[in-house]
Amino acid sequence: AQTVTQSQPEMSVQEAETVTLSCTYDTSESDYYLFWYKQPPSRQMILVIRQEAYKQQNATENRFSVNFQKAAKSFSLKISDSQLGDAAMYFCAYRSAANNDMRFGAGTRLTVKP
Amino acid sequence: DAMVIQNPRYQVTQFGKPVTLSCSQTLNHNVMYWYQQKSSQAPKLLFHYYDKDFNNEADTPDNFQSRRPNTSFCFLDIRSPGLGDAAMYLCATSQPGPRIDNTEAFFGQGTRLTVV
Numbered sequence: 001a002q003t004v005t006q007s008q009p010e011m012s013v014q015e016a017e018t019v020t021l022s023c024t025y026d027t028s029e030s031d032y033y034l035f036w037y038k039q040p041p042s043r044q045m046i047l048v049i050r051q052e053a054y055k056q057q058n059a060t061e062n063r064f065s066v067n068f069q070k071a072a073k074s075f076s077l078k079i080s081d082s083q084l085g086d087a088a089m090y091f092c093a094y095r096s097a098a099n100n101d102m103r104f105g106a107g108t109r110l111t112v113k114p
Numbered sequence: 115d116a117m118v119i120q121n122p123r124y125q126v127t128q129f130g131k132p133v134t135l136s137c138s139q140t141l142n143h144n145v146m147y148w149y150q151q152k153s154s155q156a157p158k159l160l161f162h163y164y165d166k167d168f169n170n171e172a173d174t175p176d177n178f179q180s181r182r183p184n185t186s187f188c189f190l191d192i193r194s195p196g197l198g199d200a201a202m203y204l205c206a207t208s209q210p211g212p213r214i215d216n217t218e219a220f221f222g223q224g225t226r227l228t229v230v
Contacts, residue, residue, distance in 0.1 A: 004156075031211075031212055033211070033217040033218075037221075043223075044221055044224070045157075045206075045221040046221070047218045050217055050218050052217060089154075091156065091157070093219075095211070095217065095219070096211070097211035097212035097213075098211065099169070100145050100162060100164055100208070100210055100211055101159065101169075102159065102162075102206075104149075104157045105156055106155065106156045107154070107156055109154075
């Protein structure tokens with residue numbers, strides 16, 4: 001089964017600064033999808049950004065961008081101009097295109113300091 | 115708005131007393147997932163459906179069962195809850211792969227289960 005590793009249990013960033021969250025994954029599949037989800041305290045899991053493995057171009061959504069390195073099986077999230085509302089748990093997720101399995105990393109708790 | 119709804123938001127059950135958690139969706143997605151999330155941990159996939167096709171994770175205890183009577187509804191049954199089953203249970207839906215867009219899953223707000 002595929003595994004997702006987030007090696008940073010906690011990260012901290014100053015408001016308006018940039019932070020990068022790391023994620024690596026292990027798979028033998030060639031077709032899959034990668035996601036970053038945000039889970040604020042006691043609130044719903046919401047999608048931050050997605051990347052289809054067949055796309056070479058890194059995904060970008062406003063202040064959020066990814067660095068997708070398929071050969072290295074790495075998928076990091078960069079948050080620019082960090083805001084207080086960005087404080088949350090961030091989960092990296094892998095979804096198989098073949099069987100719809102979706103698995104999560106252990107998460108990174110992001111703190112934003114004013 | 116189309117969404118994923120979990121009921122109840124909070125459930126207290128007695129040790130060993132069967133409990134059912136429900137999930138409904140208005141997105142008309144073919145795939146539905148159940149996850150168990152313990153405090154400050156990653157969501158753990160219990161099982162998922164592709165339409166009526168049930169996919170059980172190898173390490174999901176037999177104590178956990180699921181039913182999907184139709185596209186819109188999915189239930190998680192815990193036959194004999196133990197103290198270790200106290201957790202947040204998340205339901206999610208998605209379109210099936212492979213596909214070129216709309217690949218993400220949509221989550222409900224979760225049901226927090228307490229076992230006393």
